[in-house]
Amino acid sequence: MNCGICKYYYREKMKCPGCRGEDENKSKSVRDCIIINCDEIKNNNSEFCFECSNIPCKRLKNLDKRYRTKYHMSMLENLDFIKENGIEPFLEKEKQKWKCPKCDGIVTCHGGKCLNCGFEKYKN
Ligand SMILES: [Zn+2]
Numbered sequence: 001m002n003c004g005i006c007k008y009y010y011r012e013k014m015k016c017p018g019c020r021g022e023d024e025n026k027s028k029s030v031r032d033c034i035i036i037n038c039d040e041i042k043n044n045n046s047e048f049c050f051e052c053s054n055i056p057c058k059r060l061k062n063l064d065k066r067y068r069t070k071y072h073m074s075m076l077e078n079l080d081f082i083k084e085n086g087i088e089p090f091l092e093k094e095k096q097k098w099k100c101p102k103c104d105g106i107v108t109c110h111g112g113k114c115l116n117c118g119f120e121k122y123k124n
Pocket residue numbers: 100101102103104105106114115116117118119
């Protein structure tokens with residue numbers, strides 16, 4: 001998950017520090033996230049799920065399905081891309097995908113709208 005396209009990362013009240021941020025600043029649902037709290041990740045000091053022998057596990061598949069259906073992105077595709085190309089090319093690709101065509105602002109996956117001008121790039 002690229003937190004740079006998440007609306008909770010940009011909101012003013014209860015601004016999320018990002019999935020990998022400090023727990024105390026996260027909302028309960030993020031704190032309790034089963035992916036962040038995955039024992040495999042913690043025990044192996046993994047950075048990405050593709051380092052896990054269980055990929056794709058059931059919880060990752062469920063999350064991926066939810067995001068593909070509702071939020072115009074795939075966690076599994078992102079993981080594949082990062083594994084093949086590295087994190088920098090991924091972020092570059094993301095920047096293009098989520099850029100507002102009208103004002104170059106940031107479009108978030110939750111809602112599919114530009115944070116700056118409100119242009120609807122992805123319809124839900
Ligand atoms: Zn815009």
